[in-house]
Amino acid sequence: MGNIARHGKTKQAEPAEDLLALDRQVCFALVIASRSVLSVYRPLLEPMGLTHPQYLVMLALWEKSPRSVGEIAGLLQLDSPTLSPLLKRLEDAGLITRRRSNDDERRLDIELTARGRELRREAEKIPPAVVARLGMEIGELESLHASLTKVIVAARAAEDDQA
Amino acid sequence: MGNIARHGKTKQAEPAEDLLALDRQVCFALVIASRSVLSVYRPLLEPMGLTHPQYLVMLALWEKSPRSVGEIAGLLQLDSPTLSPLLKRLEDAGLITRRRSNDDERRLDIELTARGRELRREAEKIPPAVVARLGMEIGELESLHASLTKVIVAARAAEDDQA
């Protein structure tokens, strides 16, 4: 993301130097925050044998199963080329099945196995554990979530303009 | 990140179902926001021949050059195994040089080339362009930046506890 004014004393004419300062790039903060939080998840997901993207796919399926690849891609904002191998790994792990739909042979029905459904019980421990480890106020998390939602909407609109 | 309470009417006993709802996972929002904003950067960086991580490295070097690999890794919170090939690509692109330090042969001095320094002029157009495309208020970006900083600190502390 672009730069934002430094908090407090903002000079009237920001030198170009400051525009490119690392600590003022919101996108930099976004990327770092994302990586940092993922590294809090990692040790919690590892015993379940899941990576974070795989965990997100399982969340989508626990909400509703079966789903098509495109449906999951839409929910997670991922391309099918990313999901394709990921889903195969989940199949190898015995958590899902991949089968061509009867209605439409182009579509692939992704469905939870019994083991996949069972894993949910383990997964329910994750969110509270993460919140506990972060030790942040719920209010802070809520305001972050609100800000993030705005950015996502804004970025998506920017992409659509582009297209 | 874990879940946060739904805004407004929060039930006293949240069913476990809700805990795992996709739209309540702050980390999910973080990941999507990060990817979405990166996709706003992509078309702006592409004419410069840079990816976003490469752009961040260049930012670090425009602030100060030369720097060691470890120094850059610390700034960008990246591991050297990630940086190593990335820096080679920047070298191939003629933007930096990689040379063992004279003081300490273990260290690698990463230094801008003339072309690398020149690229800065182009790069200065990026942050305003991103802000313009996003069309968000500076205030919103500031509050986002503040929230992100808190999360980064919290996540880092969580990792350190772990270690």
Place this chain on the structure above:
DNA sequence: CACTATTAGTTCGTACACTAACTAATATAG
């Protein structure tokens, strides 16, 4: 009904990101 366009997934190639294992150089202890 045959032809074309569209849609759903896959495959390929490039670029991160992270873990673990490795190499080379410096620092430290005895």
Place this chain on the structure above:
DNA sequence: CTATATTAGTTAGTGTACGAACTAATAGTG
């Protein structure tokens, strides 16, 4: 001074991400 420990980067292997090209199946059109 020499053996050991530490530090700085690299290499190898796995798993995303994303663009581009491809395949198979369905939908639409004349």
